[in-house]
Amino acid sequence: MKKTLLSGVKPTGRPHIGNYFGAMKQFVDLQNGGDYTCHLFIADYHALNLIQDKNELERLTLDLALDYLAIGLNPAKSVLFKQSDVSAHTELCWIFDTIVTMPYLMRAHAYKDAEAKNKEINVGTFNYPVLMAADILLYGTDVVPVGQDQKQHVEYARNIAEKFNNTFGETFKLPDALILEYVATVPGTDGRKMSKSYGNTIPLFATREEITRAVMSIVTDSSAGIPENVYAIHKLFRTETSLKKFYEENSGKYKKLKEALIDDIDAYVKPLMERRAELAKNENTVAEILKQGSIMANEIASKKLLEVKEKIGVI
Numbered sequence: 001m002k003k004t005l006l007s008g009v010k011p012t013g014r015p016h017i018g019n020y021f022g023a024m025k026q027f028v029d030l031q032n033g034g035d036y037t038c039h040l041f042i043a044d045y046h047a048l049n050l051i052q053d054k055n056e057l058e059r060l061t062l063d064l065a066l067d068y069l070a071i072g073l074n075p076a077k078s079v080l081f082k083q084s085d086v087s088a089h090t091e092l093c094w095i096f097d098t099i100v101t102m103p104y105l106m107r108a109h110a111y112k113d114a115e116a117k118n119k120e121i122n123v124g125t126f127n128y129p130v131l132m133a134a135d136i137l138l139y140g141t142d143v144v145p146v147g148q149d150q151k152q153h154v155e156y157a158r159n160i161a162e163k164f165n166n167t168f169g170e171t172f173k174l175p176d177a178l179i180l181e182y183v184a185t186v187p188g189t190d191g192r193k194m195s196k197s198y199g200n201t202i203p204l205f206a207t208r209e210e211i212t213r214a215v216m217s218i219v220t221d222s223s224a225g226i227p228e229n230v231y232a233i234h235k236l237f238r239t240e241t242s243l244k245k246f247y248e249e250n251s252g253k254y255k256k257l258k259e260a261l262i263d264d265i266d267a268y269v270k271p272l273m274e275r276r277a278e279l280a281k282n283e284n285t286v287a288e289i290l291k292q293g294s295i296m297a298n299e300i301a302s303k304k305l306l307e308v309k310e311k312i313g314v315i
């Protein structure tokens with residue numbers, strides 16, 4: 001029996017190379033490895049905490065679907081769907097809400113960060129880990145490929161599964177995060193974690209001009225011969241053996257090193273850009289892929305939800 005894999009990304013903006021190497025590339029590699037039954041989805045209900053504009057959410061959702069397909073996710077190999085098309089996610093989220101305590105959710109990093117910034121937090125943001133637990137647990141998931149910043153969320157899903165199993169009897173498998181150490185936290189142009197919220201990203205589907213602008217803005221330490229921040233990003237695109245030699249030979253020549261990085265990113269991204277442009281010509285096909293995926297996802301999720309409803313005593 002194959003193991004089950006599930007992961008998702010929120011449609012909140014253009015994916016960057018941190019998203020790609022930290023998470024999305026794993027989706028494709030693991031799909032193609034053939035060892036897992038794969039479920040990859042668009043977490044549009046999670047995005048609704050941030051994107052509260054009809055046209056924007058529609059556009060970003062379609063964009064992320066195009067991104068998924070362009071990087072190589074294949075509907076013949078993976079179930080590709082949109083979270084909001086499978087209502088079992090939000091229904092199970094409510095059921096979990098009744099066994100999850102507020103102090104437990106208050107320990108979540110994302111909540112604590114928002115609170116530290118004195119942000120007014122909506123209930124959806126507070127409850128984010130519970131919906132994510134429902135996403136994961138409905139599919140009997142064994143592994144969840146994500147970046148390091150999502151590790152705590154997968155632990156929440158594990159704990160919620162355990163609590164449900166203890167309260168109502170064995171129902172959910174306990175999932176594990178799958179995090180590749182090498183790319184667990186891809187650094188941004190300022191050396192901090194690359195993140196949309198820090199404005200330090202290199203977009204994945206970017207023109208040469210955009211790549212150039214982002215790479216030229218990478219902060220370099222003028223005292224060192226080898227610019228750490230440039231090297232940390234460059235090693236995603238080239239083997240370290242060839243890279244080390246090149247950086248040693250060009251020690252201190254920041255402009256030349258950055259130009260080489262621009263060339264390498266551009267060469268890597270170009271075929272993905274071309275595939276994406278081709279797919280974008282036919283948005284109806286993309287919508288159809290998500291529709292077919294949601295039929296398969298609903299089949300799995302509704303079966304699990306039925307089992308849950310029996311266990312809790314509502315049917």
Ligand code: ADP
Binds near residue numbers: 019185197
């Ligand atoms: P962002 O922080 O830019 O808003 P998301 O929360 O949308 O990113 O993350 C989508 C996926 O990409 C998640 O699995 C997350 O762990 C991963 N990810 C995001 N940023 C990075 C990074 N800098 N390095 C590695 N993985 C990342």
Ligand code: TRP
Binds near residue numbers: 008043046131144150
């Ligand atoms: N929280 C994830 C992120 O910010 C997105 C997500 C939602 C997810 N549900 C999930 C990831 C379930 C893995 C599994 O990137």
